[in-house]
Amino acid sequence: MLQQAPTPTLLPAGLSPSFHGPLLMASQVNGHSSDSSSQGGEPLREDLQEFLSGEAPLHQLDDLTKVNPVTLETVLRCLQARYAVDTFYTNAGCTLVALNPFKPVPQLYSPALMREYHSAPQPQKLKPHIFTVGEQTYRNVKSLMEPVNQSIIVSGESGAGKTWTSRCLMKFYAVVATSPTSWESHKIAERIEQRILNSNPVMEAFGNACTLRNDNSSRFGKFIQLQLNRAQQMTGATVQTYLLEKTRVACQASSERNFHIFYQICKGASTDERLQWHLPEGAAFSWLPNPERTLEEDCFEVTREAMLHLGIDTPTQNNIFQVLAGLLHLGNVRFADSEDEAQPCQLRGDATCSIRTSALLLQLPEDPLLETLRIRTIRAGRQQQVFRKPCSRAECDTRRDCLAKLVYARRNMQSRAWSGHLSLTRTTRPAWISSRGAPSASAPS
Numbered sequence: 001m002l003q004q005a006p007t008p009t010l011l012p013a014g015l016s017p018s019f020h021g022p023l024l025m026a027s028q029v030n031g032h033s034s035d036s037s038s039q040g041g042e043p044l045r046e047d048l049q050e051f052l053s054g055e056a057p058l059h060q061l062d063d064l065t066k067v068n069p070v071t072l073e074t075v076l077r078c079l080q081a082r083y084a085v086d087t088f089y090t091n092a093g094c095t096l097v098a099l100n101p102f103k104p105v106p107q108l109y110s111p112a113l114m115r116e117y118h119s120a121p122q123p124q125k126l127k128p129h130i131f132t133v134g135e136q137t138y139r140n141v142k143s144l145m146e147p148v149n150q151s152i153i154v155s156g157e158s159g160a161g162k163t164w165t166s167r168c169l170m171k172f173y174a175v176v177a178t179s180p181t182s183w184e185s186h187k188i189a190e191r192i193e194q195r196i197l198n199s200n201p202v203m204e205a206f207g208n209a210c211t212l213r214n215d216n217s218s219r220f221g222k223f224i225q226l227q228l229n230r231a232q233q234m235t236g237a238t239v240q241t242y243l244l245e246k247t248r249v250a251c252q253a254s255s256e257r258n259f260h261i262f263y264q265i266c267k268g269a270s271t272d273e274r275l276q277w278h279l280p281e282g283a284a285f286s287w288l289p290n291p292e293r294t295l296e297e298d299c300f301e302v303t304r305e306a307m308l309h310l311g312i313d314t315p316t317q318n319n320i321f322q323v324l325a326g327l328l329h330l331g332n333v334r335f336a337d338s339e340d341e342a343q344p345c346q347l348r349g350d351a352t353c354s355i356r357t358s359a360l361l362l363q364l365p366e367d368p369l370l371e372t373l374r375i376r377t378i379r380a381g382r383q384q385q386v387f388r389k390p391c392s393r394a395e396c397d398t399r400r401d402c403l404a405k406l407v408y409a410r411r412n413m414q415s416r417a418w419s420g421h422l423s424l425t426r427t428t429r430p431a432w433i434s435s436r437g438a439p440s441a442s443a444p445s
């Protein structure tokens with residue numbers, strides 16, 4: 001049980017009782033050259049010129065608090081100079097600024113380097129690195145001084161490298177938070193790390209999407225909790241997700257995509273599954289923009305395999321994919337303005353077929369579903385009399401979108417791993433459609 005996990009606890013990538021220090025991820029330093037010439041013919045300000053002609057080369061400034069004067073320009077020039085010599089980490093007081101190298105730098109994350117930071121008497125005296133933050137946090141836990149629980153916040157704009165950094169931290173703890181003599185302790189830590197990494201394909205399929213900035217952008221927050229025993233060895237972990245960007249289910253910016261899983265089922269389903277889920281080859285769905293673009297994330301088999309590893313069996317998976325197909329058909333339901341306000345909006349074009357297929361896949365009776373989308377019920381007066389008011393076309397659209405977001409969000413998963421075993425709590429079917437009756441009060445009103 002999570003509550004019975006031995007203390008102390010180490011809590012990277014999120015908020016916790018005690019806060020060690022944030023990591024700021026910067027994806028690029030724009031438009032500033034590191035030579036001292038002026039830009040665009042404009043003379044450099046005196047303070048900037050003085051800063052640039054300082055004694056220490058810019059790339060050697062490993063703490064931004066030493067930059068003088070501290071201005072956006074001087075800080076950016078310093079970071080850019082460091083980036084130019086492949087130095088991607090810089091301190092800013094107790095915060096670490098990480099630049100995305102946008103290229104593999106294996107020697108920067110080698111196990112040998114992990115051990116160097118772990119065994120250093122004063123890791124903060126070594127070059128700024130994510131391992132310094134990891135090690136310092138670990139030592140704070142080890143000291144058993146209050147507050148024992150520690151947090152690392154990894155924050156930054158989209159594509160800056162937060163997911164990458166969290167993975168590096170996990171790998172770091174899998175190496176250091178084990179007994180150097182116990183092979184078994186090492187294996188447990190490795191297994192926990194592996195289990196968390198294994199949950200990634202599932203979380204990414206359901207929670208990541210292609211955006212303008214990142215082909216595999218996480219559209220949710222993640223809270224990873226690592227648990228240590230009294231000997232400071234890793235014994236368990238939990239991963240919680242929050243703030244899923246569920247609006248994306250029904251609304252995607254142009255040139256962006258819906259969550260990967262929708263493309264995966266459309267591209268990767270077998271012939272039988274296509275029939276079962278009503279997804280004929282080449283079918284057009286308005287909530288599935290840019291389907292012609294194929295990404296390496298469109299790997300249905302990998303997601304299914306990972307779901308199996310997490311204990312989601314094939315029949316349950318099929319239920320999930322069937323509901324997702326139902327949402328795609330729901331997105332094709334279009335309403336026309338009603339000429340008479342007292343009458344519900346009519347369905348447009350092929351919407352009759354779409355609502356029927358959607359209801360079938362969602363296992364909902366068609367008429368109550370349509371009524372829920374088109375008619376608002378209001379209770380008023382002492383007797384709580386029920387009034388039924390037909391919705392406008394815009395309201396119908398909103399109700400349809402809300403329904404899809406609600407169903408998708410209920411699918412949002414929370415994965416847990418402890419004692420080397422990862423279990424997953426999930427809602428395989430939204431509560432309000434679990435029965436074949438009419439939607440309950442939790443349907444959009």
Ligand SMILES: Nc1ncnc2c1ncn2[C@@H]1O[C@H](COP(=O)(O)OP(=O)(O)OP(=O)(O)O)[C@@H](O)[C@H]1O
Binds near residue numbers: 165
């Ligand atoms: N330290 C690093 N070394 C090498 N490549 C990196 C590093 N950090 C990030 N990258 C590259 O940048 C890409 C984007 O990084 P990542 O997915 O971690 O960003 P993110 O901040 O989590 O983005 P989002 O908020 O959109 O999910 C990665 O797929 C990887 O190619």
